[in-house]
């Protein structure tokens with residue numbers, strides 16, 4: 548007689564634990580909590596790769612190789628100030644677990660399927676990095692808000708949407724499980740910046756001409772919640788959470 552094996556199945560037992568760090572919650576952003584207490588310097592201490600936004604929704608954030616870029620609604624891109632603060636960001640120290648060539652002229656839906664086929668299970672987190680040439684890429688950039696802050700769905704209607712054609716750059720972000728709804732953005736959430744670091748934003752749609760996709764599996768999520776009065780008072784469980792996420796992040 549043998550004792551039952553109480554361990555996990557071998558397919559996952561060998562996985563090396565890897566942490567993803569996040570400050571605040573997507574549901575807090577949706578509720579208009581646009582000011583956080585974490586600085587860019589503190590955030591970079593938690594990871595050299597990632598995305599987010601800045602206090603007051605002052606542009607889209609992308610972090611690549613330990614450098615944080617601020618992409619503002621005037622179309623400009625600049626290195627973020629280390630003492631700038633963020634109300635929402637997700638970072639990790641990217642370690643490439645899987646690297647694969649992107650089939651030529653892949654659409655967003657094609658690459659979504661490719662990433663799904665490369666990953667072990669939809670139940671983990673994945674940092675994803677696409678490097679190469681894009682036939683076209685459409686991005687949006689949130690606009691700096693004035694107080695009193697409105698809910699995010701009311702701010703994204705007249706935001707700047709730009710399409711760049713024949714551009715090389717990096718698209719970086721996270722593939723997040725559906726159970727993270729409210730914590731983060733379920734599905735693929737990626738930001739783009741071009742090689743010259745002059746153009747970019749939150750990615751809505753694209754066609755990638757050629758390049759590489761890299762995937763980094765995350766097993767651990769560390770959440771750091773703001774110790775602000777506004778966060779403490781926020782409504783983080785609105786009835787229409789899914790609808791608001793789609794309207795603000797996917798423009799569906």
Ligand SMILES: [Zn+2]
Nearest residue numbers: 736737738749
């Ligand atoms: Zn975004």
